[in-house]
Amino acid sequence: MDYTEKTLKTEDIYTGNIIKVQNLTVSLPNGKEATRDIVLHPGASVVIPISKKGELYMVRQFRKPLDAATLELPAGKLDSPDEDPRVCAERELMEETGLRAGKIEHLISIHTTPGFCNEVIHMYTATDLTQGESCADEDEFLNVERIPVGELVDMILSHKITDAKTIIGVLMAERSLRNNNG
Ligand SMILES: [Mg+2]
Incomplete structure (x- = not known):
């Protein structure tokens, strides 16, 4: 059919x-x-910045649609639907956390809500990190927090993290860290 x-x-x-x-x-x-x-929607990129110790760099920011602060993976919209999502991922990582990645790898792309929206989010792991200066957009206020991946999984299971892309990214990062370590 x-x-x-x-x-x-x-x-x-x-x-x-x-x-x-x-x-x-x-x-x-x-x-x-x-x-x-x-x-x-133009689409977006999400970055999962992973430290050598297995911590993820997260951003805490106010989200007006929820009228609440959330803890999320660094992310941002593509400048245009044709922008290379890898370039967008590197830019958002730099802007939001000040980090540069020696290695950036595509992990998965997800459709957030196919029922009514064409938004696609491309997710990248970022490793081999070096710290520089962050430079968030003028209308963006956020705090960077470095949290062990196991603690983030606990926060997901206790409903403290509710952002869908963050839940997917953290669980996938935890799985790949576990596979790489044993
Ligand atoms: Mg953002």
Whole structure:
């Protein structure tokens, strides 16, 4: 069976600095029509900076949609949908933590919410780290914290970390550290 939904009509609802919202009319496999609200996003990169001791560098920052501070892996949007996500990962690592990575490796790419958004997040591990100066964006205020990966897993299991990309990145980093050590 072909599950493809053909777009019959596209209505732009909102164009913001980061996202665009559209209302689509589509034809379904059974020939009927339906509407889909979708959010277009340029994509983003996440960095998992791993120290020699197996600690991860995390950022704590205020997230207005939640009206709360969160602990997350360093991350940022692609400058444009064509930007090389590796370049974006290196930039965000530098801006948010001041770290430079001797080695940066693609780990996984994830679709955060395929139900309504095309956002894709590319995740990279960063090792062989050297410290320089951080230079966060003008509207970005954050603290860097270095936390052992096992402690981060405990924080996930006790619901202290709820950011989805961070949960995935930490669990994958813990798994690869465990595999490399034994
Ligand atoms: Mg960021």
